[in-house]
Amino acid sequence: MTKLIVFDMDGTLAESKQPMDEEMSNLLNELLKTKKVAVISGGKYGQYEKQFLGSLNQKANLHNLYLFPTCSTSFYRYSKNKWNCIYSLDLTKEEKEKILNAFEKTFKETNYKHPETLYGQVLEDRQTQITMSALGQNAPVELKKEWDPNQEKRRKLKSALDKYLPDFEVRMGGTTSIDVSRKGIDKAYGINKIEEILGIKKPEMIFIGDALYEGGNDYPVISTGVKCIKINSPEDTKREIRKILGQF
Numbered sequence: 001m002t003k004l005i006v007f008d009m010d011g012t013l014a015e016s017k018q019p020m021d022e023e024m025s026n027l028l029n030e031l032l033k034t035k036k037v038a039v040i041s042g043g044k045y046g047q048y049e050k051q052f053l054g055s056l057n058q059k060a061n062l063h064n065l066y067l068f069p070t071c072s073t074s075f076y077r078y079s080k081n082k083w084n085c086i087y088s089l090d091l092t093k094e095e096k097e098k099i100l101n102a103f104e105k106t107f108k109e110t111n112y113k114h115p116e117t118l119y120g121q122v123l124e125d126r127q128t129q130i131t132m133s134a135l136g137q138n139a140p141v142e143l144k145k146e147w148d149p150n151q152e153k154r155r156k157l158k159s160a161l162d163k164y165l166p167d168f169e170v171r172m173g174g175t176t177s178i179d180v181s182r183k184g185i186d187k188a189y190g191i192n193k194i195e196e197i198l199g200i201k202k203p204e205m206i207f208i209g210d211a212l213y214e215g216g217n218d219y220p221v222i223s224t225g226v227k228c229i230k231i232n233s234p235e236d237t238k239r240e241i242r243k244i245l246g247q248f
Helices: 022-032 045-051 093-109 141-147 152-164 187-198 219-224 234-245
Strands: 004-007 036-040 065-068 074-079 082-088 123-125 130-133 168-173 177-182 205-209 227-230
Touching: 004 187, 004 234, 022 036, 022 234, 036 187, 045 074, 065 187, 074 187, 093 123, 093 130, 093 152, 093 177, 152 168, 152 177, 187 205, 187 219, 205 234
Parallel strands: 004 036, 004 205, 036 065, 205 227
Antiparallel strands: 065 074, 074 082, 123 130, 130 177, 168 177
């Protein structure tokens, strides 16, 4: 019997960098009454507050909710009426400099040209992860969807980054992002930490995400043996939640 549902966030629970809608919030609140829920996303904790926690319209079952920001390089759990950081695998100053230098080398090697119009920061230090957002952190959703729909631009960048950063994880996420974290620290690591900390076995979990393609930041979950459901939009996710709730 499934005890825990693990979700990606951007493109799965909500559009990229956008708050969950009311329907998704209601479905998750129903799910939290009977199941445990984890969210593993490339976003940092502050993004969870804006995009996810702020949209939940019921607070009674937060003890069943577990948050793994920046591709599970950190873990937050609710107790004593607040969210508490259980662990945070912060990058060192030297590691951050190496990653940022690798991005600059990659841009030069691949003749990559940044878009003329940028919406915020392109390379963001998320403490436990460095993330590239090609159009900037605050780009409109529709522009993001149009920029790299087949991951071709990011695959080229990732191939070069892999060469410069063999000791790090390089994954594509969302619609315009590339995430870089320490080697072995990815969403599969998060699944293993769930099993270790919460005592929930992998056959008792389901993972739902949109980046389960090779090179995507959801892809490592497949290696854990957890049942994975590939979706293409938050609307697909709503249908999967209704199936779990028995609301076909």
